[in-house]
Amino acid sequence: MTVSQEADRVLSGTRTAYRTCPLCEAVCGLRLTLDGDRVTSVTGDPDDPFSRGYMCPKGASLGRLDEDPDRLTGPMVRDGESWRPAGWDEAFAIVARGLEGVIAAHGREALAFFYGNPTFHTMAGVLYRGPLAMALGTRNVFSASTIDQMPKHVASGLMTGDPWAVAVPDLDRTDHLLIIGANPAVSNGSLCAAPDFVGRMRRIRERGGRIVVIDPRRTRTAELADEHVFVRPGSDPALLFAMVHTLLAEDRVTIRVPVAGLDRLRELAEPFTPEAVAPFCGVEPATIRRLARELASARTAAVYARIGTCTAEFGTLAQWLVDVLNVLAGNFDRAGGVMYAKPATAEVHKSPEPYVGGRWTSRVKGFPETLGEFPAATMVDEIAEPGPGQIKALVIVAGNPVLSTPDGGRLDEALAGLDFMVAVDPYLNETTRHADVILPPPRILQMPHYDFLISTIQVRNYSRYSPAVLPLEPGQRSEAEIMERLTLIAMGAGPEADPSGLPSQMLSMFPGLEPDQLDGDDGPDRLLDAMLRFGPYGLSLAQLREHPNGLDLGPLEPRLPEILKTPSGLVELAPEPLAEDTGRLRAAMSRPPAPMVLIGRRHLRSNNSWMHNVPRLIGGTNRCTLQIHPADVERLGLGDRARISSASGDLVVELEPTDTIMPGVVSLPHGWGHRRTGQKVAAGDAGVNVNELTGGVVDVPSGNAVFNGVPVAVEPHN
Ligand SMILES: Nc1nc2c(c(=O)[nH]1)N[C@H]1C(S)=C(S)[C@@H](COP(=O)(O)OP(=O)(O)OC[C@H]3O[C@@H](n4cnc5c(=O)[nH]c(N)nc54)[C@H](O)[C@@H]3O)O[C@H]1N2
Numbered sequence: 133m134t135v136s137q138e139a140d141r142v143l144s145g146t147r148t149a150y151r152t153c154p155l156c157e158a159v160c161g162l163r164l165t166l167d168g169d170r171v172t173s174v175t176g177d178p179d180d181p182f183s184r185g186y187m188c189p190k191g192a193s194l195g196r197l198d199e200d201p202d203r204l205t206g207p208m209v210r211d212g213e214s215w216r217p218a219g220w221d222e223a224f225a226i227v228a229r230g231l232e233g234v235i236a237a238h239g240r241e242a243l244a245f246f247y248g249n250p251t252f253h254t255m256a257g258v259l260y261r262g263p264l265a266m267a268l269g270t271r272n273v274f275s276a277s278t279i280d281q282m283p284k285h286v287a288s289g290l291m292t293g294d295p296w297a298v299a300v301p302d303l304d305r306t307d308h309l310l311i312i313g314a315n316p317a318v319s320n321g322s323l324c325a326a327p328d329f330v331g332r333m334r335r336i337r338e339r340g341g342r343i344v345v346i347d348p349r350r351t352r353t354a355e356l357a358d359e360h361v362f363v364r365p366g367s368d369p370a371l372l373f374a375m376v377h378t379l380l381a382e383d384r385v386t387i388r389v390p391v392a393g394l395d396r397l398r399e400l401a402e403p404f405t406p407e408a409v410a411p412f413c414g415v416e417p418a419t420i421r422r423l424a425r426e427l428a429s430a431r432t433a434a435v436y437a438r439i440g441t442c443t444a445e446f447g448t449l450a451q452w453l454v455d456v457l458n459v460l461a462g463n464f465d466r467a468g469g470v471m472y473a474k475p476a477t478a479e480v481h482k483s484p485e486p487y488v489g490g491r492w493t494s495r496v497k498g499f500p501e502t503l504g505e506f507p508a509a510t511m512v513d514e515i516a517e518p519g520p521g522q523i524k525a526l527v528i529v530a531g532n533p534v535l536s537t538p539d540g541g542r543l544d545e546a547l548a549g550l551d552f553m554v555a556v557d558p559y560l561n562e563t564t565r566h567a568d569v570i571l572p573p574p575r576i577l578q579m580p581h582y583d584f585l586i587s588t589i590q591v592r593n594y595s596r597y598s599p600a601v602l603p604l605e606p607g608q609r610s611e612a613e614i615m616e617r618l619t620l621i622a623m624g625a626g627p628e629a630d631p632s633g634l635p636s637q638m639l640s641m642f643p644g645l646e647p648d649q650l651d652g653d654d655g656p657d658r659l660l661d662a663m664l665r666f667g668p669y670g671l672s673l674a675q676l677r678e679h680p681n682g683l684d685l686g687p688l689e690p691r692l693p694e695i696l697k698t699p700s701g702l703v704e705l706a707p708e709p710l711a712e713d714t715g716r717l718r719a720a721m722s723r724p725p726a727p728m729v730l731i732g733r734r735h736l737r738s739n740n741s742w743m744h745n746v747p748r749l750i751g752g753t754n755r756c757t758l759q760i761h762p763a764d765v766e767r768l769g770l771g772d773r774a775r776i777s778s779a780s781g782d783l784v785v786e787l788e789p790t791d792t793i794m795p796g797v798v799s800l801p802h803g804w805g806h807r808r809t810g811q812k813v814a815a816g817d818a819g820v821n822v823n824e825l826t827g828g829v830v831d832v833p834s835g836n837a838v839f840n841g842v843p844v845a846v847e848p849h850n
């Protein structure tokens with residue numbers, strides 16, 4: 133069959149297809165009904181053993197998102213201030229000339245690479261971002277990790293030696309869940325892949341368990357819990373330290389895993405008495421003691437902390453102390469506590485060496501690297517500050533850093549000064565408008581799907597492959613081919629090199645596998661097949677194809693011995709770099725508190741910056757408003773709008789008074805500020821870019837951006 137015959141066959145009539153939802157970490161199985169190439173309905177797949185029919189409004193809108201008329205259908209090339217469509221060959225030739233020109237004039241250190249959140253969800257993104265970074269041969273590598281979860285990697289790396297090992301709460305068996313700075317009822321869970329998180333929470337309570345939420349806002353998650361505790365933004369590590377202090381002081385410790393550093397931990401926790409931290413955290417000493425005792429006395433318990441604690445001034449300390457509590461209460465690597473998933477694919481991204489950070493430092497601000505990356509928060513400095521090593525060319529894949537990274541307004545200006553920029557992205561948006569070339573991936577439904585990384589953070593072992601639902605049209609390029617070609621161009625092989633050269637090279641990692649034994653006709657499929665065959669269950673792509681609703685691989689099982697690779701062979705309870713960082717926390721506790729601080733929030737019908745272009749997902753409560761306590765509105769004499777300012781910038785915002793937020797705290801969502809974008813619906817209700825207010829400060833051990841607890845002033849505005 134020719135490609136067009138195949139397309140005709142697929143595009144006629146009504147049919148059903150199964151597809152993993154790629155939009156968030158819950159990875160729900162969806163059942164799509166299509167009429168030709170149009171999605172006529174989406175439901176959760178009831179036969180999926182993991183998601184069991186659950187989906188959220190974003191999944192239900194997958195068809196509309198996929199068919200968005202503003203998606204780019206072919207390469208776009210900049211022509212002065214305007215754009216023109218170009219053929220793929222011409223576009224790749226321009227990319228090769230652009231990158232080669234910068235390398236010739238300034239060397240490879242003048243190249244930079246930024247990859248964003250969707251690269252964690254696409255096969256091409258996960259498999260090829262590493263090779264592309266290597267091929268570019270620069271240390272200027274930035275990603276969404278340092279505006280998100282890098283503190284978790286650093287804390288895990290220092291405690292277990294493996295920065296990629298993320299222990300997830302065993303939601304389906306735990307008796308007690310302590311949620312800190314996460315709102316899974318809205319986000320659907322993060323670093324904890326659990327479709328229908330809310331249903332799983334409900335079942336904890338139905339079986340007699342207890343859920344406590346610590347958050348400066350009374351969120352939907354808090355409303356579903358037994359108890360909600362308000363906390364001052366940024367103060368979580370002090371609260372966690374006081375809980376550690378309580379367990380140690382009251383001798384309520386049950387350690388079930390091999391550990392080192394208990395005495396050092398005791399010494400570090402000594403000053404963090406509940407009384408000492410209470411004014412800083414805004415939590416009563418008696419509450420802190422009770423929270424600690426509840427953890428110790430529950431049959432099983434899991435402490436789970438996310439964005440609210442990661443994107444904060446002491447993100448790594450918070451992530452470390454979360455797992456310290458899990459260890460001290462006897463819940464680490466244990467059913468009902470926190471556990472490690474066992475993915476079906478060989479974990480080839482992991483280094484056999486124990487984690488070390490800070491192997492080199494950034495040019496302008498001297499920030500240490502983590503996992504081979506510099507903080508996304510300093511990309512703007514590296515582009516804007518002249519001098520040897522200044523970034524002159526940027527390759528960006530699936531990222532919108534103008535809206536997602538600190539000091540977004542300054543980045544917007546800095547990007548305009550680059551010599552060359554290429555973006556792999558379906559949209560002309562606030563960031564990609566600065567590119568010389570935009571290379572759009574095909575529609576979501578034209579891509580096969582497998583969750584390599586998310587399967588490392590699932591609450592149940594599980595594997596699901598979704599073949600592409602729709603074929604590529606003649607002249608379209610897969611995202612895999614786009615990234616293969618970019619990688620070959622970056623290696624100096626030119627725009628015409630055979631793209632299959634890259635996966636072939638990567639397959640040589642799997643000794644004894646004959647290429648013709650492998651399933652699939654593109655690189656990612658063949659790599660997946662190899663990784664499945666080398667994986668712990670000995671599966672193959674053919675087997676996954678036989679289970680379009682997914683394959684259940686059983687509950688999580690203890691596996692710490694396979695994970696641990698610290699030089700001591702023990703879980704390090706007080707790694708020295710973190711012990712040192714506690715000094716920074718103690719200093720912050722003696723600072724006068726900021727009268728008003730800013731935090732973020734998410735909305736169920738939104739996802740970061742790129743889902744505001746689907747009419748049915750925006751409007752109603754999904755708007756870019758500043759949540760503020762009514763007492764603050766009155767105290768500050770505010771009307772419907774206000775001016776909010778920080779050390780980095782100022783904005784005029786619409787107010788949403790609500791008593792669900794603590795007095796002294798305001799919340800603005802990110803991913804808004806849709807100015808100069810090709811997304812026409814989004815531009816209609818643009819909102820403001822909260823990241824014009826954030827900037828400068830990072831969490832020291834991880835280099836992670838600080839979005840929560842940013843000091844601001846709010847004033848009347850007419
Ligand atoms: N103030 C504040 N800022 C934040 C946060 C916060 O809580 N507060 N959260 C942070 C977090 S957790 C994250 S993860 C980041 C996200 O930061 P980014 O990853 O920079 O931003 P996204 O909005 O996810 O942008 C994704 C881009 O990928 C494109 N895209 C979508 N699908 C595909 C695809 O299949 N292939 C390709 N090539 N491109 C695609 C979209 O068009 C969009 O341009 O934002 C961070 N920024």
Ligand SMILES: Nc1nc2c(c(=O)[nH]1)N[C@H]1C(S)=C(S)[C@@H](COP(=O)(O)OP(=O)(O)OC[C@H]3O[C@@H](n4cnc5c(=O)[nH]c(N)nc54)[C@H](O)[C@@H]3O)O[C@H]1N2
Pocket residue numbers: 156157249280312313314315316318319320321322346347348349351363364365366367368438439440441444731732733734735736737738739740840841
């Ligand atoms: N619907 C939807 N789902 C999403 C996304 C989205 O944009 N929309 N984004 C996806 C991405 S990229 C990610 S990383 C995940 C994030 O998933 P979550 O971590 O669950 O993210 P949020 O919903 O922002 O919840 C963070 C919570 O932290 C609270 N918080 C803020 N500051 C502090 C603090 O200092 N201390 C404490 N204890 N709490 C604080 C906020 O009030 C908020 O309720 O969500 C993913 N899922």
Ligand code: SF4
Pocket residue numbers: 153154155156157158159160186187188189190191192320327
């Ligand atoms: S929760 Fe919603 S967005 Fe996330 S995977 Fe499920 S359907 Fe998709």
Ligand SMILES: [Mo]
Pocket residue numbers: 249280
């Ligand atoms: Mo994220």
